Amino acid sequence: MLNISNNMSERWISLYVENRVGVLAKIAGLFSGKSYNLDSLTVGTTEDPTMSRMTISVISDDATFEQIKKQLNRAVEVIKVIDLTQTSSYKKELLFVKVFHCTKLDKSELFQIANVFNAQVADYGKDSIMIECVQTKRKNDDFISLLKESYSNIEVVRGGSVAIESISKTEQ
Amino acid sequence: MKKITGNKLFVRALQDEGVDVLFGYPGGYAIDIFDELYKQDIIDVILPRHEQGLIHAADGYARATGKVGVCLVTSGPGATNLVTGIATANYDSVPLVCFTGQVPRNLIGNDAFQEVDIVGITRNICKWSITVHNRDDLGRIIKEAFYIARTGKPGPVVVDLPKDMMLEYGTPIYPNEVSIRGYKPISGVHIGQLKRGLRLLNKAKKPLFLAGGGVNIAQANDIFTKLVEITKVPVVTTIMGKGAIPTNHPYFIGNMGMHGSYAANQAISNCDVLFSIGTRFNDRITGKIEEFAPKAKIIHVDIDTASISRNIHVDVPIVSDAKEFINKMLEYAQSVDTEEWVGQLNGWKEKYPLGMRKDKGITPEKIIQAINHQFEQHIVVTDVGQHQMWTTQYLEMKQGVKLLTSGGLGTMGYGLPAAIGAQIGEENAHVICISGDGGIQMNIQELATGVCQELPVIVCIFNNTHLGMVRQWQKLFYGKRYSSTCLRARKSCKGHCMTDGYECPPYFPDFIKLAESYGVLGIRVEKEEDICNAFEQAKNNRNKPTVIEFMIHSDELVLPMVKGGNPLNKMIMNC
Numbered sequence: 001m002l003n004i005s006n007n008m009s010e011r012w013i014s015l016y017v018e019n020r021v022g023v024l025a026k027i028a029g030l031f032s033g034k035s036y037n038l039d040s041l042t043v044g045t046t047e048d049p050t051m052s053r054m055t056i057s058v059i060s061d062d063a064t065f066e067q068i069k070k071q072l073n074r075a076v077e078v079i080k081v082i083d084l085t086q087t088s089s090y091k092k093e094l095l096f097v098k099v100f101h102c103t104k105l106d107k108s109e110l111f112q113i114a115n116v117f118n119a120q121v122a123d124y125g126k127d128s129i130m131i132e133c134v135q136t137k138r139k140n141d142d143f144i145s146l147l148k149e150s151y152s153n154i155e156v157v158r159g160g161s162v163a164i165e166s167i168s169k170t171e172q
Numbered sequence: 173m174k175k176i177t178g179n180k181l182f183v184r185a186l187q188d189e190g191v192d193v194l195f196g197y198p199g200g201y202a203i204d205i206f207d208e209l210y211k212q213d214i215i216d217v218i219l220p221r222h223e224q225g226l227i228h229a230a231d232g233y234a235r236a237t238g239k240v241g242v243c244l245v246t247s248g249p250g251a252t253n254l255v256t257g258i259a260t261a262n263y264d265s266v267p268l269v270c271f272t273g274q275v276p277r278n279l280i281g282n283d284a285f286q287e288v289d290i291v292g293i294t295r296n297i298c299k300w301s302i303t304v305h306n307r308d309d310l311g312r313i314i315k316e317a318f319y320i321a322r323t324g325k326p327g328p329v330v331v332d333l334p335k336d337m338m339l340e341y342g343t344p345i346y347p348n349e350v351s352i353r354g355y356k357p358i359s360g361v362h363i364g365q366l367k368r369g370l371r372l373l374n375k376a377k378k379p380l381f382l383a384g385g386g387v388n389i390a391q392a393n394d395i396f397t398k399l400v401e402i403t404k405v406p407v408v409t410t411i412m413g414k415g416a417i418p419t420n421h422p423y424f425i426g427n428m429g430m431h432g433s434y435a436a437n438q439a440i441s442n443c444d445v446l447f448s449i450g451t452r453f454n455d456r457i458t459g460k461i462e463e464f465a466p467k468a469k470i471i472h473v474d475i476d477t478a479s480i481s482r483n484i485h486v487d488v489p490i491v492s493d494a495k496e497f498i499n500k501m502l503e504y505a506q507s508v509d510t511e512e513w514v515g516q517l518n519g520w521k522e523k524y525p526l527g528m529r530k531d532k533g534i535t536p537e538k539i540i541q542a543i544n545h546q547f548e549q550h551i552v553v554t555d556v557g558q559h560q561m562w563t564t565q566y567l568e569m570k571q572g573v574k575l576l577t578s579g580g581l582g583t584m585g586y587g588l589p590a591a592i593g594a595q596i597g598e599e600n601a602h603v604i605c606i607s608g609d610g611g612i613q614m615n616i617q618e619l620a621t622g623v624c625q626e627l628p629v630i631v632c633i634f635n636n637t638h639l640g641m642v643r644q645w646q647k648l649f650y651g652k653r654y655s656s657t658c659l660r661a662r663k664s665c666k667g668h669c670m671t672d673g674y675e676c677p678p679y680f681p682d683f684i685k686l687a688e689s690y691g692v693l694g695i696r697v698e699k700e701e702d703i704c705n706a707f708e709q710a711k712n713n714r715n716k717p718t719v720i721e722f723m724i725h726s727d728e729l730v731l732p733m734v735k736g737g738n739p740l741n742k743m744i745m746n747c
Contacts, residue, residue: 018354022302026295063481070478076300076320079354151260 010039011065012091012163015054019045027054028075036060036068040093040137042160051079055091055163057137088141088166094159095133095140099151102127106151116138117143135162173345176339178310179208182271185314185346187214193596195230198221199246199285201273201335206244216627218596219618223250225589226255228615231266235576236551237597238391240322241266246273252293252330256583257338259297261302263580264412265389267326269317271620274303276336283300291332299327303334307342312350319350324357325476326389352422354536358475361492361500368446368489369471372503375499376445378467378513379405382428385412385579386450388476390495395573396449397421399498402505406514410451415569426519426526429457430734431561434524434743437734439517440465447471448461450494452479454580455736463739488561524745526565528728532698536634539722540566542703543564543604546711548604551576551594555587555611558640562608567703585614588631590620594629602630602711608634609659619690627715630710636724637679642727648747687719694719 007109017023024043031038039057046053058068065085072081084091100112110129114121119133133143147154178185182205193216198206209217220226223245230241241261245251251272252684261268275284289303293672300320304313313331322327334667373379389394396415401405407417408428417424427432428440434571435457439445446468450694451457453472458464472479472486473494482488490497528537540563543552554560556578567575576594578586591605612633622629634640643657654669659667660676668674689695693713710718732743 020306022291024293024294029296067478067482074476076355085431134538 005144011058011060012089013054013056013058013072014084014163014165015056015072015078016046016055016080016082017052018079019050019052020077021117023052026075027056029071030075031058031068034071036064039102040160042162044162055161057161070124074101079111082165084163084165087093089163090166091136091161091163092134092138093137093161095135095143096130096157097133097147098130098155099146099147100128100153102129102151102154104163109150110149113146119143175341176376177208177341177461178307178333179204180313180597181310181342181344181346181692182210182333182338183215184344185311186242187212188346189240189314189318191215191240193233194242194244195220195226195233195593196244197226198244199248199250199273201247202244202250202274202417203246203274204335204338204451205271205333209321210315212556218621220621221591222615224254224257225592225615225618227254227268227270228260228583228586228589229593229596229621230268231261231586232553232593233597234266234268234593235590235602236574236594236603239267239597240318241268243268243270245270246747247275247376248288250286251290252288254290255293255297256444256581256585258294258330260581260583260586261328262297264385264578265326266328267316267321268328270298270328272330272332274332274334276682277305277334278336280334284726286625292591294330294496298330299325301330301332303332304337305334305336307340309342310337311346315347315350316352320352320355320661323330324355325670335430337498350596351569353607358477358491359498362490363492363500365490366490366500367495367504367604369490371469371471372406372445372469372507373447374506375405375417376443376508378443379403379445379447379510380439380443380468380507381405382409382410382440382446382448383416384410384449384451385537386494387413387416390450390493392498393417394594394732395495395498395502396589399502399505401501402507404507404510404514405447406439406517407509408432408439410454410457411564411577413451414575415573416599418571419567419569423514425521427564428740430459430736431565431730431732432532432734432740433521433565434732434745435520437515437740437743438520439498441467441739442516445471447613449497450475451471453483455483458483459734459740460744462502462733464625464639470741506658507519520581524732532700534697534703534722535726536562536693536728538608538700539564539632539634539703542707543709544568546704547602547604547698547709549573550604551591551598553577553587553591553594553603553605555605555607556581556584556641556643557608558636558728558730559606559608559611559634561641562634565730566735571631584611588613588629589615589618589621591629591631592622592625592627596625596627602628604630604632606632606634608640609633609637612615612683613681616686619687619717619719625690626715627717628710628714630678631709631717631719633683633721635679635721636726638726640726640728641730643726646726647654647729648733648744672697683719683721687717690717692717694718694721696721697722698724
């Protein structure tokens with residue numbers, strides 16, 4: 001019998017695929033068709049224009065994660081599957097937040113918050129402000145919660161994480 | 173070099189691949205390809221009566237011959253009618269290349285007449301699917317399609333061909349070689365893992381081989397039998413693995429699983445080492461997963477890494493083609509002391525044999541026994557349901573006998589067209605289709621294809637006037653509430669069904685008259701003593717199908733059985 005472990009956790013895959021119509025649908029369809037819990041998926045071309053690289057994060061247990069990797073490997077369009085879960089890597093996500101109906105005081109506070117979070121004010125209006133934040137997913141989560149506490153009218157867009165193996169750092 | 177159209181290159185490519193039979197149904201966006209096919213006579217084009225029948229025929233052809241089955245249909249409904257057949261082939265690892273016509277490229281996405289995104293529709297049910305957008309890629313993609321379909325774990329591939337691309341002039345060259353960076357079929361055997369598996373086997377007191385469809389697909393039956401004889405380890409098979417070793421072999425215990433034999437399921441439940449080759453441990457095989465082979469260390473050989481350790485915990489995983497693996501194993505295998513264990517298994521086999529009632533009248537067992545006695549080197553193709561399970565229970569698989577069945581997807585309507593495809597591939601074999609009165613009606617129009625192709629397919633209809641397998645579940649587990657399983661039921665039956673004195677309406681269609689309307693011989697068998705004669709008549713009817721309708725009692729059940737979710741050793745033996 002298979003031990004169904006309950007060690008649900010976040011796991012990361014970097015995936016090289018053919019840069020071709022339908023490949024994104026194929027990969028996304030694999031996750032939905034098999035009920036895998038896809039948390040984030042980003043895709044872009046690489047140094048080789050015929051190849052795309054995806055960064056995928058999933059919430060799963062060990063057995064399901066093994067199966068996900070095998071299923072990805074099976075796809076003809078998949079060139080390489082790299083498991084980044086245990087590898088030290090850089091993971092960052094782009095986040096834009098607009099805050100509306102700001103008072104002067106709000107604005108100056110937002111400048112300070114941005115500063116603390118290592119984010120930048122990207123755009124500025126009479127009573128609104130836009131902040132650009134490139135951080136880990138979790139930090140971006142924190143950033144959004146903080147803003148939500150203090151400001152009632154915000155608009156958020158986030159890009160999903162991209163990840164790449166570190167060169168020399170061993171810390172994740 | 174003189175440029176040629178995509179349509180011309182298509183025909184050239186197929187000839188290069190050695191395709192001699194193509195199952196095709198024309199339409200507006202495939203008409204140009206059919207025009208090219210008309211101009212040559214190397215590839216035989218078979219016209220079925222429905223695209224679902226078409227693809228099952230290609231599937232039966234592929235399973236019977238080991239070659240790639242090739243389909244060609246038009247866009248839109250032609251393509252969508254393939255869907256069930258693609259999924260069927262995908263589940264049972266059958267190599268198919270399905271070409272679909274497509275609207276011209278400038279119309280794609282316009283909701284044009286007969287436009288569907290067939291690549292999108294089939295993405296999750298085939299091994300590979302692709303639209304050819306550039307004429308320059310056509311040759312390479314066809315080459316890749318055949319390569320992907322037949323190598324590794326075989327499977328169906330869909331290639332979508334826009335009409336205008338096919339009319340475009342381009343290179344006449346069909347490539348010789350193929351290289352796909354994301355697709356490298358596994359070859360070779362990890363010797364370390366093989367030896368680990370072998371060590372477990374050699375130390376075992378109660379070892380058992382479990383052979384799945386992979387052994388049959390790899391055509392490793394003979395060497396597997398040899399391996400069994402050297403090691404003296406008894407064998408159980410899955411439905412798809414039936415025939416991996418002749419069923420009359422002293423080391424063959426039986427089929428296991430939901431409708432397996434008592435001895436085979438006991439063998440699984442009691443073995444201490446389970447050496448499985450080419451099965452994915454589907455739920456119909458394992459029963460309650462927590463209690464599957466509870467005492468055993470498990471060695472799992474499969475070509476598909478994703479099949480290993482998915483459903484059950486495996487102690488020694490080995491990724492390999494079955495034939496390559498068995499050949500390698502033959503170099504190291506030695507005899508294991510299994511005398512006592514085999515004795516125990518044979519004891520179970522004798523005490524609880526498979527068998528139906530022996531009193532007068534027709535039973536499915538008697539019909540299948542007649543096939544066993546009256547035919548040699550035959551190919552049996554089943555539909556899906558009770559008759560399928562009876563076939564897997566009672567069909568004897570001597571050397572050269574083949575069984576084709578939709579095991580994974582369980583597709584009703586598979587039997588007749590697949591039998592036609594098998595007969596096209598194996599002209600001289602006796603091809604016997606065993607179907608039910610439900611399943612046969614799902615693709616009965618294919619009788620016409622049998623007539624057109626002058627095929628001596630023997631079509632057995634086990635007529636119990638019901639959808640028997642579902643009815644069996646209703647009888648056993650649903651308080652005899654026969655919801656939607658009576659094929660005689662009419663609107664006016666409502667409120668009267670199963671009440672005293674109510675006379676059920678007559679059965680329809682009359683399969684004999686139906687056979688006759690196709691110009692083929694129809695024989696109705698109502699008595700046990702007429703079974704043999706019917707098969708003899710059919711045997712002599714060599715250039716047309718024969719339909720034999722066997723009248724079966726609707727209360728005949730497939731037994732023994734393991735209720736879904738129960739462990740394998742908890743079998744319903746009779747009721």
